[in-house]
Each structure stands twice: as C-alpha cells, then as structure tokens.
Amino acid sequence: MKTPKTRERVVVTGLGIVCPLDHDVESYWASLLAGRSGINRTTIFDASTFPTTFDAEVKNYDLQRHLRRPELHAGANRSSRFAVGAAVQACRQAGLEVETSTPADGVDRRRMGVYLGAGEGPVEHDTFFACILASWEPQQQTMAWAKSTPVAFARMTAAYELEQEPNMAAAHVALLTGARGPSRSCLTACAASTQAVGEASMLIRRGQADIMIAGGAHSMIHPLGVTGFSRLTALSRRNDSPTTASRPFCGSRDGFILGEGAAILVLESLTSARRRGVPVLAEIIGYGSSSDAFRVTDMHEEGRGPVQAMRAALADAGLTYRDIDYINTHGTSTQENDAIETLAIKTVFQERAKQVPASSIKGMLGHLIGAAGAAELVACVLAIRDNIVPPTINLHDPDPKLDLDYVPNVPRRMPVNVVMKESFGFGGQNNVVILKKCEV
C-alpha cells in the first residue's frame, strides 16, 4: 500500500438530516435549542398492545419533493429514503451536484465515496409470520418447510427483498451523487454512524478520497425490531408520558426510546474545500475505535472500552482531556449506559470531569440506533458554529451517583472550539470522534 505523501486535514462542508424532530438542519437545531421532544405514540404499526407504545418517528416526510428523478429511489426502504433526503441537503450545502451523470461542480467522482452506518430494511412482517404459520406443526414442534415455500414465493417480491439489504442506503446515496470512490456500509449497532464518519475521515486524511458522503440511516421501528429491544428490556415503558420518557442521566430513567432517521455529513479534504471555495463548517481532528471484548449482553463495568476509544481519539487528535470544551454523550437514558459512560468520562477527564459540559440530545431525539451518532455529530458541528451547547432535557430528578455537568434542560451559550462525540453499541462497540472549529 502506498505511503500517503501528506496528512490531509478533514473538514465538514455539508450537513443534512431527516429525523423525528425535523427534516432540515436549521429547524432541527432550533428544536434542539428549544428543548422540543420528537417522541410520541407509535403510528407506523399498531403497537397498542406492546409493552412500549411510543417512539420517535419521522412524520410527514416526502422524499419526492427533494428529487428531480424520484424513480431511481422509488422502491427504497424507509431508512434509505431518509438517507437520500439527508444526502440531497448535505450535497446542496457543499456545492455538490446530485442526480446528474455530468456534474459541473469540478469534483472527480472517482475521488468521492460513501460511508454510512446503516441498518437493514423492515421485515414485511405479515408475510414473515404467514410463512411461519404455514409450516409450524405444533404437535411435533417442527417446521414442515415445504408448506411455507409456496407461500414465500407467492408473497415475497424481488424489489422489496433487495431493498431490505443493509448496504442499500449507501447504494442509493452513491447513485444519487454519482460517487465512484470507496463505498462502505457498517453496522456496529448504536455506534455505527460515528464509526462511519470516523473511518471516512481516515480515508480522506490518507488521500484515498477527496470527499466522503458519510453518516447513517436506520429505522428499527417495526414489530420485530421493537420486539427485540423490548425483550432486552432496553426500552422505556413510560407509556403515560412519552415526551418525558427519554431522560438521560436522570435518576428515574428507565430505558431508551426507539427512533429513526438519517443524517449526512459531507467530509472533504481541506485542500479540496479550498480549491472549490466552499465554506468550512468544522474540522474532524480525531477518531478512536475500540471494543469491550467483555460480554455481548453488558458493558464492561469500568467502561474499559469507552475509555480506550476516548483516549485513542484524543491521541489521534494530538490533544489531552484538558482541550475538550464539550462532550456530546451517547446518553441513552438506560440505567447501564448512563452510569458507565459517566464513569468512563471521569476516568478520562480526571479533575476536569465535572467541569466539562456533557449533554445528551437523545431526550429530544430518541435513539436513532445506527443513525444516532451522525445525527448527534450534526448537532456538534452546529454547537461549534454557534457557540452554544444543546441541553439534556427531562433532567429534573438527578441520580446522586451521576454528578457531571449534563447541561440540564436549557442550552448554554459558551465558547465551543473542540467537541468530543461518543457512541457506544451493543456488543461493546465504542467509537469517538473529535471535531474542532476550523481555523483556515
């Protein structure tokens, strides 16, 4: 492998979002600063008998409005449609043409790639369960497979099945933008899109691409997805009060709220951004990844993996914990995550731990799973731009053991130059990205 000649600086030149709060970046930011909640009753399917009857849904979203050639994305699944909408916004801001095979924006498509943290599409549950029912023999407790095979052939369709694949969101974004360079999708659970942004940054830094359309897209709001999280007892059951249910770091927190959406960041080498004369929103200066290697079910008690990822990101950025102005936490509102994340921050930040503002926006946004990190990174870029930190809402009843400065309930105006974004996923996946105000 060739040795890169120089270390390219990586900057953000475009942002896009489709999430439960809003379908554009400025409204999203206004909602976050207003402490608005995007959480409400489940409407995507009838969840009235489920243990949790609310979630954070993208509502009234119309992808067609964004596109001249909607037919290319007509069959896209829910999260791929979010991804395409977010990518259109981000590319527009970055001055990149979409939906054309002859772009006139001066960017060589071989030097432009896609990297998304993205999940599979929703299982068509009626067909899925019909197949099970057709072959299940309750007396023998076995499957008579030959009985359901014709049902599957009759009810499944090629187009729907293809769009279910987890690489399809990236495929749609590649066709939208014409990106011919490195194209990857990753699915490291709740840490996926922070990882996608981190790895995409590395590709630019080492000269393997000039521009990466990076971020995440995910929706697990479907009966099997909700069943899975519900059985893990990961979801809040505060059915009587959806908008206050997500309460990261609060003493009475009882689980996360499943959300959905997509967020895209256009990452670019500073050289390319300067050459094209596009405004720079922030710089990505550090990335660290680690694994707990502990248990598939629980986080390591001392937060070993998160600590290693934070330290790796700081080392990569050439900084120490003293240089961080704001931490955008993973802060899911589960007992385990919020306690261990707090402990890990204390380990890394030592005497400064209680002084560094560390908020979670999941109280408003819910947990976008694979797309969570990217949606939160968009907020980090805006925090740097406007020198204001979004709050942790619903924090009225502090947990005595959790004593960091979580920026409770109201946003805080303060100089924001360097931000640490952390994301942790099931199975012990830890990814941390550090952003900085760009001094060009």
Next chain:
Amino acid sequence: MSAARVVVTGLGAVSPLGLTAQDLWAGLSAGRCGFGRIRAFDPTGFPCELAGEVPAYRIQDRVPRSFRKAVKLMCRDIELAVMAAGEALASSGLITKGIDPEKVNVDPTRMAINVGAGIICCELPELAPATAVSTTDGRFDLRKWGQDGLDLVTPLWLLKYLPNMLACHIGIIHDIQGPSNTLTCGEAAGPLAIGEAAQVIARGDADIAVAGAAEAKVNQLVLVRQHLLQRAVSTRDADPDKICRPFDAGACGSIFSEGAGMVVLESLEHARARQARILAEVTGVGASHSMCPGYARLEPDGRSIQVAAEQALDDAEIRPEDLDLVIPHGTAVPEDDRAEARGLAAALGSAAEKVPVWPTKSMIGTTGAASGALDAVAAVRAIVEGVIPPAKNFDQPADGCRLNVVRQRHPGPIRHALCCSYTFGGQTAALVFQAFEEGPAR
C-alpha cells in the same frame, strides 16, 4: 506520513469443502464441488434443491471451555465466523486468551477486528411458538403478538442476529480490544473488511487484525430471495458437479452456500519481531461503486470493477502484466459475469488475454459476505503453494468473455494476485496480495 507494511500471517476457512483452510485448498485443487441437496430444511418446492453446506461440526468443541455457555447466543453465521477466526489465529502462532489464557503473547489493545457480515435471517422455528399464539381465525394478529406472543420470545433473541455479533463473539473469545468494525456490504463485505483492516494497521491504530467475513445463506427465506432476484440456478435435477459455471457459455445462475474466510493481518514490524511465518503481503486496496439503476446487477460495462482494480494496482504500484492470478467474483449469473469480464478486461488492458483468471464459485458457490474472504484465503494459498488449480466447469467461454480462465493447472511462481468482488447494491472491492519479499518499505 507513516505507513506500515501489512502482511498475512494466518488463514482460516470454513466452506462447503471442509472446516479448515487446508480443506478449502485441497478441495479447490482437486476440482471438488461442495454442493448437495439441502439438509438445513426440506427444500421440496424450490426450483433447485442444491446448496453448499459446510460439513457437520459441534460448536461446543470449537470454542474455549469458558465460552461453551455463550454458544446458545450464536446464530449459524456467528458459529462459522468464530471457527474460521479461531483457525486463522491459531495458524498465525499468536497466542490469544482464547487459544491459551496462560501463554498470551499479544497486547489485546493493539489488536483490531473487521468482519463482513450479511443480513442475518432469524431461525423461524425460534419464533414459531410465539407466532402460534398470535392468531385470529388462523391469521397472524399483531395485537395478539404484542399482548401474548412477544413474551414468548427469548429475552436475548435480538442479540443473536445483530450483524456485529460475529466480530463481538470473536473479540470476546480472543480478547480483541482495539478497533472493531462490521461491514455490511453484501457480497463485497469480505474484501472491504480485509482492506479496511489493512488500512487500520497501516495507519498505526493496531499491530494485528483479524479480518474476513462469514455468512450462512442456506436458509429458506434467504434462498427464496435469491430465486426472486433470478440469481439462483433454477434447473431441477441439476448435476451438482456441473451446474455452477462462471464465465462459461452454459452458465445459468449460482448455487448459494455458507462459509467463512478469515485472515490474520499484521504489521511487518510486529510479524518480524516474533519471527512469524509470513504468507503474503497486502499491497493494494481499491474500491468503487457500480451505477446500476436496478441495483440488483452489476452495471453492464463493469466499470466499478475496472475502477476498483485500477486503484488496487495503482496502490500496489504494479502494472496489469505483473499479475500472475486474478480471482474474480464470478457468480455464474450470466449478465453479471459478462459485466465483470468487461470491467476486468478494461482494467487489464493488453494483459487481459494473458493473466490467468481462476473463479472459485463453481466449487464453493456464492457464500454471500464470505465470498471474497474465501477468495482471499485461496489467493494467499495459491501464492504460498505457487500454483493455480484448473478452473472447474469452464469449457466454452461465454459470449464476450475474453479473459484467460485457466483450464489447466497453472504452475507458478505467483508473485501478484488480484481478488475482485462486487455486490447487489453496487459496492465493489479489489485487493492485491503479493508474495512476501524482504526489502525496505516502499
């Protein structure tokens, strides 16, 4: 900027040809096909009842004693990945916690893992009792599922099917604490994972990486999907030894299989310091995306294959005529083979008619995410053995295929091998492996 040279020091493979990398190589060398009538479920009613299943194994015997309880959380994809990763690490001479906790000779924080995984289809019988209590007039009723069915689903059910659990189980067994990623890029996931892991080492974020992919495609609904996409052989009573014919005029679709391929990558410095046996060097990584509006097929001119292959050759600083072996994706789906042959021919230029091309899916079938990872294992073995076995089921080149598909055993030496992969959706990858030679960093 710094860049470590990255070498391969371990191989592991589980495939329809056997449970080890040696079985894979021996089977490929003998031209053996790993296909038979599906055993995982009763395939009556499928247009073709063949698949490539791995030989029987007991997963409890293939994990450390302390991990035996955790196997109940493993779906089949995870089991295959764990076996191949275990073999790769053991063959490298590295001693991890999972190999011998008393003699560990690695720094767990300097180890990375990068695994390609497919969409994991859950086992239907597991959900059947819950489904059975959720019906009204014989039809599934979602309200009853929420009320009664859901509680019958085993609490940790979801964790068995998250794609990142392949890497997590391997990571827990072998105490891999460094960077960890799971690439879900369809059938190109394996080489993309190996390429990214090589870059993780090159940039200094780890000294060692376990990289590869696994997928178990022999599942009722997954196979229905392949038939609906018109990728699977649909001939009844097909001869399993002759039916899968990449680049051949008689190609009529692919056979779907299960498998796992894993490599151990190491910085040259780390491998040298422990006097490891170096099998090959990763010298080129390339990637691109196919712009096919239908998403299911490769674009007709195979341009993404051309771009990825050219990038990989450029990264390796070699010319097409330096290649001694190309392992293409070659699924035996006629349009895809035709497109890939065009793309490869464009990348190879005047060398296209000379460079030996050796497709493997005629013998192992399409193993989903594992495809390119098994090919990477095969390429490294070919370099080590210094020979290319004859391609299987290649008699008459398909129309427009002007590649030199090897009909006979082709003697080496093999200095440079190129592996190409693409997938529905369009992600495309190319890797160059090179016979290891001492020398200064390039």
